[in-house]
Amino acid sequence: MENTSELLASLAATRHAAISLAMASSDQKNAILSDLAIILEENKLGVIQANAQDLANYDANNPMRDRLLLTEERIQSLADSLRDIMLLPDPSGQVILEKQLKNGLHLRKLAVPLGVVGVIYESRPNVTIDVAALCIRSGNAAVLRGGTDAWHSNSYLVSLIHQALEKNGFSKELVRLLPTDRAHVSTLLTATKYIDVIIPRGSDALIQRVRRESLVPTIETGAGVCHTYVAETADLAKAVPVVVNAKVTRPSVCNSLDTIVIHANKLSRFLSLIQDDFIQYHVKIHADPRSYALLKAQAYPYLFEASEEDFGREFLDFACSIKVVDSTEEAILHISNYSSRHSEAIITEDEAEANYFLQAIDAAAVYWNASTRFTDGGVFELGAEIGISTQKLHARGPFALEKLVTEKWVLVGNGHVR
Numbered sequence: 001m002e003n004t005s006e007l008l009a010s011l012a013a014t015r016h017a018a019i020s021l022a023m024a025s026s027d028q029k030n031a032i033l034s035d036l037a038i039i040l041e042e043n044k045l046g047v048i049q050a051n052a053q054d055l056a057n058y059d060a061n062n063p064m065r066d067r068l069l070l071t072e073e074r075i076q077s078l079a080d081s082l083r084d085i086m087l088l089p090d091p092s093g094q095v096i097l098e099k100q101l102k103n104g105l106h107l108r109k110l111a112v113p114l115g116v117v118g119v120i121y122e123s124r125p126n127v128t129i130d131v132a133a134l135c136i137r138s139g140n141a142a143v144l145r146g147g148t149d150a151w152h153s154n155s156y157l158v159s160l161i162h163q164a165l166e167k168n169g170f171s172k173e174l175v176r177l178l179p180t181d182r183a184h185v186s187t188l189l190t191a192t193k194y195i196d197v198i199i200p201r202g203s204d205a206l207i208q209r210v211r212r213e214s215l216v217p218t219i220e221t222g223a224g225v226c227h228t229y230v231a232e233t234a235d236l237a238k239a240v241p242v243v244v245n246a247k248v249t250r251p252s253v254c255n256s257l258d259t260i261v262i263h264a265n266k267l268s269r270f271l272s273l274i275q276d277d278f279i280q281y282h283v284k285i286h287a288d289p290r291s292y293a294l295l296k297a298q299a300y301p302y303l304f305e306a307s308e309e310d311f312g313r314e315f316l317d318f319a320c321s322i323k324v325v326d327s328t329e330e331a332i333l334h335i336s337n338y339s340s341r342h343s344e345a346i347i348t349e350d351e352a353e354a355n356y357f358l359q360a361i362d363a364a365a366v367y368w369n370a371s372t373r374f375t376d377g378g379v380f381e382l383g384a385e386i387g388i389s390t391q392k393l394h395a396r397g398p399f400a401l402e403k404l405v406t407e408k409w410v411l412v413g414n415g416h417v418r
Helices: 004-022 026-042 044-055 072-087 126-138 148-167 182-189 204-213 236-248 264-280 289-297 328-338 351-360
Strands: 095-100 106-113 116-121 141-145 175-177 197-201 226-230 257-263 284-287 303-305 319-325 343-347 365-368 387-389 397-399 405-412
Touching (some): 004 175, 026 044, 072 126, 116 126, 116 182, 126 148, 141 182, 148 175, 226 236, 226 328, 236 257, 236 264, 257 264, 264 319, 284 289, 289 319, 319 328, 328 351, 343 351, 351 365
Parallel strands (some): 116 141, 116 197, 343 365
């Protein structure tokens, strides 16, 4: 276990190593990713064995366990994603602007790596590969702090990343996995000399802690309180499968549905159509008074009266809340009050109503007649992602490769003075 001074020395080593990657060519960075893809494929059994150690300590009935699980198929997907990242344009070194100034200075604005990117995340060991790969491709060093529940998986994956780095003549200091001691998080959040940006990815509690404590600039990702509004003009043949997909396909992820907002005139028919699918997945419904009365009369087996805390809640489970409204304006007001500004959807056949909703809702991604489950860097054909940013500065929505750079002004003169 590292103490604070040892941890700071480690971060200093990563900061020093970052220079070599920032100066690496696109081909050199791709060579690291290519080798890492092969190493992952050759070590699937080792990854699964390490992952099994983490799974053994996790409740088998907890839906969050799916985030922790690494199967052979998922490991292959990680290797494939590395090759996809290689095909993306290298964002570092791009010339954004170039011109000759009137005073004779030659000016260029370049995209350059952020430097050292710190990422704090929970459960998902796939994030270890995704973040490291995106950082390497964009010329950034990475400091990773995963959760205790994924320690064995993360440690093994980072050892594979180190193999790929060293095989290509780069220091393993470029990707550092921190111990899971909570005290080290505070050290990381205040290490302004060594860390250029902190990206928290996980629960609202994690994000709020980082927001409160960090002296390092922060880009928030993760928490998603997602709504789907079933409007009065909705085609229920579309609405039901969209809502079911948004809720049950992977309830433990941030783009899954948390609250169904539904127009009162569609309520009875919608509930009768969706019941069988929700019962199949044992979806707990926290219903407002109007929807509760109908579901109780229909003997829905997993029914609860909604409390105020059930709106604006990220369930991350086979559970959701229902809010009944009498107009689109009321739906927008409710969503605006409780949204985390991640992903919101409307189901309607009225184009004017849809456009009104899409413009009025303040969220990173908005949908018309589609599931919020599509909010994903890979689905958006951006490659792997760091996470989904719910803020407005620097990055919003899928936080992918092209956002892992900043700008540098380069000026060339010939003895110019002012």
